[in-house]
Amino acid sequence: MVHQVLMDPHTYDKGGPLFDRLRALMGDGLVTCRQDAHRRQRRLVQPAFRPARVAEHARLTGQEARAASRAWRPGQRVDVTAEMMALTTRATSRLLFSGSLDAGRSATVRDCLGAVVRGLFVRTVVPFDAPFKVPTPANRRYRDALARLHALVDEIIAERGRGGAAYDDLLATLLEAADGATGTATGATPPGEREIHDQLVTLLLTGVETTAMCLASAFALLADHPEEERRLHQEVDDVLAGDRAPDHADLARLGHTRRVITETLRVQPPGWLFTRVTTRDTELAGQRLPRGTIVLYSPYVLHHDPASFPDPEAFLPDRWLPERAAGVPGGAMLPFSAGNRKCVGDSLAVAEATVALAAVAARWRLRPPPGRRPVPPRPAVTLGPRSLEMICAPRRPVPES
Structure with a gap:
């Protein structure tokens, strides 16, 4: 039933309380736009996710993760969620x-995203706006964070519009399309200033929070499963052979590390609850759905179905060994959705999470504080541990420098 919905986006379009609120937050970008605008928007941003960009992004992420983890000290208590958000x-x-x-x-973006994500979830489940117009501290924090985030993106666009150095990033791609350099070649209408802003805000919001939640969840799960952690450390030591930063070329040899990320996406998918809205009268599983019906689906529920995943509550990265993954029913695993609205950055997100996990694991074993009970994942717009405090235990002698 979920696949019937996702594979027919013209009947089941992006909509419902979640996406209505997201449109107010992000504008009409790739994630929130209606189906009739999706193909054009996807073609505009696709160059940022081509294989060469993914490889370069993985290299830079490995360097960033290595540099961040080298700043930690033995015995230090680290808020892993905050560190992964910063990364x-x-x-x-x-x-x-x-x-x-x-x-x-970067600190402004990180702080704003945290406030926006906390405030957004309650706005998707409360069906009226009156409580959010009251000037409570929480509402003021949400509005202030949202305004600061949009102002910062506008500031960056204005700086880039004044010219200067050449860049190879998504903003440069969109500005070239706006000038007609790529829009004519692809047959797409050039984006306006508002659309450039909306695409950047959309990908900033969706790209930061989801990967950070995945990484925080992975470290929490590994701490509870020492044998899987030991295997991860052994693989990282073999592949990196010292204290160098992992990059895209290492991904083929980081098989267990990637399986840890994949199993984390199954057990605790950051994108855990979504809605669609019917654009016409239709029928689903024998039930008549009038136009405008909200349809809700949950990757979390699908990923914990014992018919698809035996012992679904267990954290078992070896489920994703090639010979075992072949037995997983098609469509049972949906961390990035499916159909033509599948996440444009799925391969980039997995590569980013894999190299970041490897970079940290090469240096540290992250342990829960003594007596601290496991932190359950907290559902908001994304799912994951909101504040995961762990202690840094060095895996090898740490140089004084």
Whole structure:
């Protein structure tokens, strides 16, 4: 039934409370646009996700993760969720804006995203707006964070529009399309200033939070499964052979590391709940659905179906060994959706998470504080541990420098 919905986007279009709120937040970008605008928008942003860009992004992410983890100290308590948010903010901003985000701007983006994501979930489940117009501290934080985020993106676009150095990022691609350099070649209508803004905000919001939640969940799961952690450390030591940063060329040899990421996406998918809305009268599983009906589906529920995944609550990365993965029913695993609205950055996100996990694991074993009970994943717009405090235990002697 879920695949019937996802493979027929003209009947089951993006819509419902979640996407209505996201449109107010992101504008009419690739994630939230209606189906009739999707193909054109996807063609505009697709160059940012071609294989060469994915490889370069993985290399830069490996360097960022290595540098971040080298700043930690033995015995230090680290908020892993916050650290992963900082990491994915820097990595995603490089893809979108190259070097336009300095440390101060990166911190602003990270703080704003945290406030927006916390405030957005309640706005998707409460069916009326009146509570959010009251000037409570939470509502003021949400509105302020949203305004700062949009202002920062506008500021970067304006800086780039004044010319200067050449860039190879998504903003440069969109500005070229706006000038007609690529729009004519692809047959697409050039994007306007508003659309460029919306695409950048959309990919910033979706690219940072989801990968950070995946990585935080992976470290929490590994701490609870020491044998899987031991195998991960052994593989990372074999592949990296020292303290170098992993890159895209290492992905083929980081098989167990990638399986840890894949199993994390099954057990705790960051994108856990979505809606669609019918554009015409239709029928689903014998049930008549009038036009405008909201249809809800959950990758989390699908991923925990014992008919598809035996012992579904167990964390078993070896489910994804090639000979075993072949037995998983088609469509049972949907961390990035399916059909023509499948996430444009799926391969980039998996590569980013894999090299980041390897870079941190090469140096540290992250342990829960003594007596601290496991932190359950908290559902919001994304699913994952909102504040995961762990202690850094070095896996090898740490140089004084």
